[in-house]
Amino acid sequence: MQRFLQVLLKGHGYQVCSIGSAAEGLTLTAEKRPAVILLDLGLPDLDGLDVVKCIREWSSVPIIVISARELENDKVKALDNGADDYLTKPFGSSELLARIRVALRHASSQSQPQQQVFESEELSIDFTQRLVRRCGEQVHLTPTEYRILHLLATHSGKVMTYRQILKEVWGPSCIEQNHYVRVHMAQLRHKLEDNPAQPKYLLTENGVGYRFQIEPVK
Amino acid sequence: MSVIDTPTDRLQQLWRTDFYEYLISTSAIMAVTCILYLTQSFIAEADIIMAYLATVVVLAYSFNRGPTLFAALFSVAVFDFFFVPPFYTFAVHHEKYFLSFAVMAIVGFMFSSFSEKQKKQLRLTSTREKNLSDLYQLARSLAAASSLQSIFNIANLHLGKLCSADVGFFKPDGSKVTSLYNESRIDIRKVPMARIEHCIGHRNESSDHSENQLPEYKYLPLGQPGNAIAAVVRLNAPLSEDQAHLMETFFSLVDLAVTRAQLSEQAGQAEVQAESERLRNAVLSAVSHDLRTPLGTIMGLASTLLDREMQLDGALKLELLETIYEESEQLSQKVTNLLQMSRSLRGKLTPNLELQNPEEFVGGTLSKMKHRLSRHRIHTGLDDTLLVPLDLSLMEVVLSNLLDNAVRFSPEQTVITIAGQRGQDCYELSVSDEGSGFKSKDTQQLFEQFYRADNQAIGGTGLGLAISKAIVEAHGGRVTATNHLPRGATFTVRLPLADIETEMPIHE
Numbered sequence: 065m066q067r068f069l070q071v072l073l074k075g076h077g078y079q080v081c082s083i084g085s086a087a088e089g090l091t092l093t094a095e096k097r098p099a100v101i102l103l104d105l106g107l108p109d110l111d112g113l114d115v116v117k118c119i120r121e122w123s124s125v126p127i128i129v130i131s132a133r134e135l136e137n138d139k140v141k142a143l144d145n146g147a148d149d150y151l152t153k154p155f156g157s158s159e160l161l162a163r164i165r166v167a168l169r170h171a172s173s174q175s176q177p178q179q180q181v182f183e184s185e186e187l188s189i190d191f192t193q194r195l196v197r198r199c200g201e202q203v204h205l206t207p208t209e210y211r212i213l214h215l216l217a218t219h220s221g222k223v224m225t226y227r228q229i230l231k232e233v234w235g236p237s238c239i240e241q242n243h244y245v246r247v248h249m250a251q252l253r254h255k256l257e258d259n260p261a262q263p264k265y266l267l268t269e270n271g272v273g274y275r276f277q278i279e280p281v282k
Numbered sequence: 283m284s285v286i287d288t289p290t291d292r293l294q295q296l297w298r299t300d301f302y303e304y305l306i307s308t309s310a311i312m313a314v315t316c317i318l319y320l321t322q323s324f325i326a327e328a329d330i331i332m333a334y335l336a337t338v339v340v341l342a343y344s345f346n347r348g349p350t351l352f353a354a355l356f357s358v359a360v361f362d363f364f365f366v367p368p369f370y371t372f373a374v375h376h377e378k379y380f381l382s383f384a385v386m387a388i389v390g391f392m393f394s395s396f397s398e399k400q401k402k403q404l405r406l407t408s409t410r411e412k413n414l415s416d417l418y419q420l421a422r423s424l425a426a427a428s429s430l431q432s433i434f435n436i437a438n439l440h441l442g443k444l445c446s447a448d449v450g451f452f453k454p455d456g457s458k459v460t461s462l463y464n465e466s467r468i469d470i471r472k473v474p475m476a477r478i479e480h481c482i483g484h485r486n487e488s489s490d491h492s493e494n495q496l497p498e499y500k501y502l503p504l505g506q507p508g509n510a511i512a513a514v515v516r517l518n519a520p521l522s523e524d525q526a527h528l529m530e531t532f533f534s535l536v537d538l539a540v541t542r543a544q545l546s547e548q549a550g551q552a553e554v555q556a557e558s559e560r561l562r563n564a565v566l567s568a569v570s571h572d573l574r575t576p577l578g579t580i581m582g583l584a585s586t587l588l589d590r591e592m593q594l595d596g597a598l599k600l601e602l603l604e605t606i607y608e609e610s611e612q613l614s615q616k617v618t619n620l621l622q623m624s625r626s627l628r629g630k631l632t633p634n635l636e637l638q639n640p641e642e643f644v645g646g647t648l649s650k651m652k653h654r655l656s657r658h659r660i661h662t663g664l665d666d667t668l669l670v671p672l673d674l675s676l677m678e679v680v681l682s683n684l685l686d687n688a689v690r691f692s693p694e695q696t697v698i699t700i701a702g703q704r705g706q707d708c709y710e711l712s713v714s715d716e717g718s719g720f721k722s723k724d725t726q727q728l729f730e731q732f733y734r735a736d737n738q739a740i741g742g743t744g745l746g747l748a749i750s751k752a753i754v755e756a757h758g759g760r761v762t763a764t765n766h767l768p769r770g771a772t773f774t775v776r777l778p779l780a781d782i783e784t785e786m787p788i789h790e
Contacts, residue, residue, distance in 0.1 A: 154610070154614050156607070156653075242636060242637075243636070243637040243669060246637070246638065246639045246642060246669065247639070247669070249639070249642065250639045250641060250642065253641070253642075259662065260641050260645070261641045261644050261645050261648070261662035261664050261700070262645060262648055262649075262660065262662060263645055267645075267646075267649060268642045268643075268645050268646035268649070269646065270643065270646035270647065270650070270674050270675070270678055271674045271675050271678075
């Protein structure tokens with residue numbers, strides 16, 4: 065796995081440092097200040113979740129969690145604890161590269177002012193005027209739907225867990241009510257998607273949360 | 283009458299019945315005296331005595347000893363007063379009357395004690411009869427009980443009917459006592475380990491832990507010697523000899539039932555073990571056969587690509603690489619299935635139900651299988667107003683298996699339709715393809731482990747549908763397969779809808 069990642073990432077012009085344990089990883093993170101961390105949850109010495117917490121205490125470096133299928137719950141916990149994204153083994157190289165690009169983009173945009181307009185072939189969202197258009201026609205969203213869309217779009221390309229969405233939109237007292245999000249997401253999809261069962265923009269990550277994906281006009 | 287029998291209550295009740303009996307005895311004697319007094323000119327003195335005796339006998343038949351004895355003595359007094367000269371005094375002129383008095387008193391006394399004895403006997407018989415029927419009922423309920431817990435429950439219930447006592451069942455577990463059943467909340471601190479061990483070690487004697495104070499504890503060993511359980515009986519009232527005897531019989535019945543349950547449990551375990559052994563072997567052979575097929579392809583293609591002497595053009599290289607990717611994707615699906623199967627074999631298949639929007643769940647699964655489905659056209663028609671309780675990760679396995687099947691058994695560029703709507707008390711999700719369908723003789727075996735349709739050219743472990751079935755059934759649902767016209771197969775999953783409101787609420 066490490067070998068595959070090294071070959072792939074070096075081939076795409078990234079500098080790669082690979083480490084086999086959490087302890088080494090933490091010291092190296094402090095020393096070398098990497099741009100992105102790929103973290104496998106199955107570590108020999110420490111629980112991957114603790115590693116995420118540990119790094120988050122002093123750094124906001126993007127962390128992409130890699131997990132095997134059996135650790136599905138850990139993956140969500142890692143995201144809730146501050147990891148930026150996840151990949152489930154086995155995965156393809158294009159997926160990994162896309163995740164890394166999104167993570168890097170978010171890391172660099174943190175210091176810059178927020179993007180105010182999203183635009184694709186069919187969909188345009190203008191956050192300054194609170195305007196959402198689909199194929200040129202204005203779409204009416206309820207305040208909750210708008211807040212969810214806003215949250216997902218400002219983190220576009222990145223997965224948001226149910227917990228994160230509930231906390232941001234409904235407040236910390238509702239973080240167990242996953243079906244709130246599902247109901248509103250369903251409505252949002254019906255307003256924004258051509259075929260809600262095969263969405264283009266509001267993607268579902270089963271059991272984890274949602275990802276807003278927008279490909280700019282080419 | 284109060285329901286609870288406290289000693290004072292019982293005393294009061296006794297006094298009340300006795301009081302009425304005394305009253306009735308007195309009135310009966312007085313009434314007889316009236317009649318005799320009015321008719322004395324027609325009857326002889328001996329008849330008067332007989333009449334009094336008859337009255338006493340009648341009273342003795344139904345009353346307690348005290349009132350009967352009182353009636354006898356009272357009749358002597360009244361006889362003396364009214365019918366023995368000199369009249370209207372208790373004085374007696376002739377000695378012959380003393381004999382009459384004595385006979386009347388003795389007859390009264392005798393009858394009162396006879397009837398008392400008989401009544402006692404009657405009471406005893408009816409108690410025994412009741413006890414016998416209780417035991418019979420116990421034996422019947424125990425025969426129907428299959429698990430240890432239900433046996434314990436039955437024993438506790440029936441013991442309460444028998445006497446004022448509760449029972450708990452305990453087991454020595456290392457150095458401490460584990461309670462197997464303790465509905466009656468026997469204080470575990472009062473159940474010393476040494477006593478339990480002693481009782482189990484000396485099976486032939488039941489040991490009493492008596493401190494001459496209530497509640498008193500009795501210890502009884504049950505079950506197989508190597509796997510013994512101790513019944514601890516808390517007596518809230520002392521036992522009569524009869525009750526003690528009854529309890530012995532009672533627990534020998536429970537002992538038999540416990541032993542039987544333990545034996546059948548062991549037999550069941552052995553059977554499960556044999557079954558899982560058989561399955562493990564089947565899994566192993568299936569794995570070695572079916573995982574090797576894609577692995578073989580991957581290795582072969584990779585070595586072709588590595589071969590320096592081979593001249594491959596770009597397009598061909600790409601094709602080989604794509605095949606490698608597809609084969610590994612299939613391999614991944616197979617491994618997922620195997621993992622899921624081994625989980626379900628370990629009995630860990632308990633779905634974690636959450637209300638899900640089917641549209642979202644289907645969408646999520648489709649996006650994960652994008653590559654695998656890219657050569658078919660996917661149509662979706664889903665009722666979007668429902669929330670269905672399901673375990674997302676498990677149902678994802680089901681849907682991806684059904685889709686995988688559809689892809690494998692239908693030609694490229696055909697349509698695969700995913701439809702979902704509310705059925706009768708359930709949610710129906712179906713996957714239809716335009717493939718060759720299946721032979722109707724396959725329908726029964728379709729969902730069995732390692733069963734594969736005749737078409738051996740198409741690979742597969744034969745696990746997918748079996749796992750899907752196990753998962754759907756763990757949800758309380760059903761999965762069925764039908765052929766449809768003009769061609770193709772439809773697999774339908776029916777999941778029960780929760781009683782709670784599953785229509786989507788419209789907010790704002």
